Amino acid sequence: METTDNLNSRRLPGLPGMAKTQIRTITVPSVEAIASDSVKVEKVELSDDYTRIDLIHYADPQYISGGWVQIYPETYIQPNGTPVKLKLLNVINIPIAPTKHYYKHGNDRVAFSLFFPPVPKGVEYIDLIERLNGGDSFFNVYGIRMREINEGPIHLDKFSLN
Numbered sequence: 001m002e003t004t005d006n007l008n009s010r011r012l013p014g015l016p017g018m019a020k021t022q023i024r025t026i027t028v029p030s031v032e033a034i035a036s037d038s039v040k041v042e043k044v045e046l047s048d049d050y051t052r053i054d055l056i057h058y059a060d061p062q063y064i065s066g067g068w069v070q071i072y073p074e075t076y077i078q079p080n081g082t083p084v085k086l087k088l089l090n091v092i093n094i095p096i097a098p099t100k101h102y103y104k105h106g107n108d109r110v111a112f113s114l115f116f117p118p119v120p121k122g123v124e125y126i127d128l129i130e131r132l133n134g135g136d137s138f139f140n141v142y143g144i145r146m147r148e149i150n151e152g153p154i155h156l157d158k159f160s161l162n
Helices: 004-008 147-151
Strands: 024-027 039-046 051-058 076-079 090-092 109-116 125-129 141-145
Touching: 039 141
Parallel strands: none
Antiparallel strands: 024 039, 039 051, 051 109, 076 125, 090 109, 125 141
């Protein structure tokens, strides 16, 4: 059984001591839907060892102090159209529930990273699910586009401006 203690004590992929693999990255990937207006996907990083999703969470301006933020340890990613659930391996800069980060003011924000097992090759979209049907209080992001990562950069020499 995963506990908060052993989830946070795992070695993070990509740090010294981990195997060096080629990393494919897309910044500000397109997404189909986000359950909350207070979260933004900044980057997705794919390697043979892990999948990393970098996000920003913005404090809730309806609260003077901005409220709080945390991530549930049951969070997973799911390649679209499959029953596969890749469980959260580790986090950077966000507490794991029940621990919370309390904002200092309504204009505050937290940038954080979530690590998962590697996404199978050829996957076009993934969903990030903190709590299925959990409403806008949870980090649920649907249809994070992977195609740009798998196909590589667009080469401008293929286009004609006639």
